[in-house]
Amino acid sequence: MQKQVAYGEAIVRKYPEQVVIGIAKEASGKCNPIALGWTMITSGLPPMMAVSIGLPRHSLGVFREADGFVVAMPSEHQEAETLFYGTKSGREMDKFAEFGAKLERACEIDCVLMADAVANFECRKVGEMLTGDHVLFVGEVVCSHVNEAELDRLYTVGSGYKMGGLRRG
Amino acid sequence: MQKQVAYGEAIVRKYPEQVVIGIAKEASGKCNPIALGWTMITSGLPPMMAVSIGLPRHSLGVFREADGFVVAMPSEHQEAETLFYGTKSGREMDKFAEFGAKLERACEIDCVLMADAVANFECRKVGEMLTGDHVLFVGEVVCSHVNEAELDRLYTVGSGYKMGGLRRG
Numbered sequence: 001m002q003k004q005v006a007y008g009e010a011i012v013r014k015y016p017e018q019v020v021i022g023i024a025k026e027a028s029g030k031c032n033p034i035a036l037g038w039t040m041i042t043s044g045l046p047p048m049m050a051v052s053i054g055l056p057r058h059s060l061g062v063f064r065e066a067d068g069f070v071v072a073m074p075s076e077h078q079e080a081e082t083l084f085y086g087t088k089s090g091r092e093m094d095k096f097a098e099f100g101a102k103l104e105r106a107c108e109i110d111c112v113l114m115a116d117a118v119a120n121f122e123c124r125k126v127g128e129m130l131t132g133d134h135v136l137f138v139g140e141v142v143c144s145h146v147n148e149a150e151l152d153r154l155y156t157v158g159s160g161y162k163m164g165g166l167r168r169g
Numbered sequence: 170m171q172k173q174v175a176y177g178e179a180i181v182r183k184y185p186e187q188v189v190i191g192i193a194k195e196a197s198g199k200c201n202p203i204a205l206g207w208t209m210i211t212s213g214l215p216p217m218m219a220v221s222i223g224l225p226r227h228s229l230g231v232f233r234e235a236d237g238f239v240v241a242m243p244s245e246h247q248e249a250e251t252l253f254y255g256t257k258s259g260r261e262m263d264k265f266a267e268f269g270a271k272l273e274r275a276c277e278i279d280c281v282l283m284a285d286a287v288a289n290f291e292c293r294k295v296g297e298m299l300t301g302d303h304v305l306f307v308g309e310v311v312c313s314h315v316n317e318a319e320l321d322r323l324y325t326v327g328s329g330y331k332m333g334g335l336r337r338g
Contacts, residue, residue, distance in 0.1 A: 001273075001284055001316065001317050002273055002282050002284060002286070002289055002314040002315065002316060002317070003314060003315060003317055004276060004312060004313070004314050005313055005314065005315050006313065007216045007290075007310055007313045009313070009315065010288045010290065010313035010314065010315045011210070011216070011288075011290075011313070013242065013287045013288040013315055013316075013322070014187075014210075014242065014288075014322070015322075016185075016322075016324075016335060017187070018183075018186070018187070037210075038209045038210050038211055039209060040207045040208060040209040040219070040221065041180070041183075041206075041207050041221070042207055042221040042300040042301070042303055042305050043221070043300045043301025043302050043303050044223070044301070044302055044303070045301065045302050046301050046302075047176045047180070047301075048300050048301045048303075050209070050219070050221075050300070050305065052209065052210070052211040052212070052219075054213070073182065073183065104170075104171055107173060113171050115170055115171060117171070118182045119179045119180075119182040119183075120171055121176075121179065121180075126300075127298060127300070129296060129298050129305075129307070131211040131212045131217050131219070131295075131296070131307050132211070132212025132213070132214065132215050132216075132217045132309070133212050133213055133214050133215075134211055134212050134213070134217075136211050136219065136298075136305075136307070138298070138300050138305070140301070141176055143173060144173070144174055144175065144176045144178070144179035144180070145171035145172060145173050145174065145179065146171065146172060146174050146178065146179045146182055147170065147171060147182075148170050148171070148172055153182070153183070153184075153185075155185075166185060166335050
């Protein structure tokens with residue numbers, strides 16, 4: 001039995017929600033990461049992924065200017081790092097340098113991978129669409145990487161950036 | 170440490186993945202549900218959601234013709250129902266009638282809600298975009314509903330439509 005409620009009351013039922021790190025390179029040469037909960041796969045063949053970035057975010061311009069981006073799936077051990085990339089702005093700092101991130105070079109696009117992530121997907125940008133207060137970017141996956149260890153993904157498990165790994169049901 | 174692998178080998182690290190039921194009404198008057206793993210929120214104000222539907226799917230035409238759609242988040246008790254809507258085609262049957270679904274009427278759009286879902290979001294269609302072998306539909310949430318009971322969402326926890334509820338980490 002359903003009851004009608006305000007959107008804000010309903011949407012908190014969404015948890016747990018996946019989280020990824022979207023990475024794109026600025027013209028200055030700095031690679032900028034942002035934690036994003038709003039992401040999905042959007043094609044199987046060729047594989048494509050979508051991410052949504054808020055209009056006021058520094059990353060919006062970075063993603064607009066770049067030819068491609070990386071989608072990294074952080075592991076359950078990367079909660080502090082993910083929170084850092086989600087709450088600090090690259091406008092004032094080099095977030096990767098500031099956090100002391102472990103990075104590797106991407107293969108097909110001019111960007112970096114997160115060495116300790118569960119997986120990294122290099123995407124060539126193929127489109128964007130304004131959706132309300134966010135821009136949805138779509139990229140074709142041109143190279144894929146996994147961690148040599150089998151790690152669990154990190155999820156947002158509740159409001160207020162509450163994060164954790166998940167045991168499968 | 171990352172190793173480069175084929176996309177198919179990398180993407181299985183994504184699990185657990187959320188699943189929703191996308192519902193739209195056909196011109197014939199039949200409401201057609203489809204299970205979708207590829208979905209996300211894509212705006213906060215106004216709230217918007219996106220879903221991706223494969224080009225060969227019967228639902229593609231239904232979503233194209235309809236003015237709106239419902240995004241229902243099935244509960245962990247709706248595994249069989251979700252699998253049914255994800256593996257049967259509405260081309261040959263009325264999936265809701267065939268399964269014996271418990272439905273309620275939507276308020277703002279001409280569609281139905283799933284009575285036993287965790288939550289239902291009525292969306293007015295605002296855009297679509299071809300992305301590879303899927304079409305990404307974006308809708309503005311115009312009415313929201315939650316289950317009177319506090320239920321856990323259903324997730325796909327592994328390849329081959331393996332589903333289950335999740336205990337929060």
